[in-house]
Amino acid sequence: MSATADLPELPITFRPRRTRVVLLSIGTALLVVFAVIAVLLPGGSGSGSWNVADRLTFVGTGLLIFGVLVVLSRPKVMVDQAGVTVVNLTVKRRLEWAELIRVNLRAGDPWVYLDLADGTTLAAMGIQTGAGKAQAIRDARALRALAEVRGSAAEDPRGTD
Template sequence: MSDLPTLPVTFRPGRTRAVLLTAAVAIFVVITVIALLLPQLSPGEKISFVFTAALLAGVLLTLSRPKVVAEETGVTVVNIASSRRLEWAEILQVHLRPGDPWVFLDLSDGTSLPALGIQPGIAKQQAIADARALRALAEARSTAHPDTPRG
């Protein structure tokens, strides 16, 4: 199929990620500058301000982590606190229904895995296109190995 993306391909919520990364930098810089400019703060208080700024920025950076990486051998789903590697044959269906916060992958073990790397949030049309591309890749890759059972 010529409409399939070239592998490897990484799907990310680009606009959401840009907002989170910008906010992380801005919060860190603003709180740090305030801490350094306030003369009534002791050195320990200044350090606690900078530590708090780093902590808040770290949370935002963690929230910007989700992605879905499709490669020849399978898919890696990186969510906020976890990462899971899947073979193409393990993915039965790719869903992004109206109102879903992100893509869900139906797996051959009977479970469903959220893939936060494709989420409609700020960029709905991009998420729909990414979900279709991942669905097409999963369908093409699973039929490339007919000996693998598909539940």
């Protein structure tokens, strides 16, 4: 896929869509369930009654679970003319094409790893095998082809894996 004609149109975003849909759907459903439970708890005074703080604790727990699932659904890799933006769980990093040396997705890797010009490696969790191995391979090849054409990967004597 190294021919320029085979390159995807930019801008493009790679993200595990099914995983995102499942996580956000489960999070929404759990939030609704916790809110409904909070509303349906018996009120009043005496033994077995639930006060406002108890109800808010249920809603807060639902919000906490929803928040965690939103963070887990965050990873993506955004590619444009100027470079690549990698959004992982809590970190977002912008890379210029010249910083990207190689795109790796080896057998057994959970997601793509990017070898950078400063000698470090950056996980790109937006392209992950858990969401579909064939799709991850296609996305990794597309990103690799873009890196070869636009970045310093074409000048790297080690090549790509």
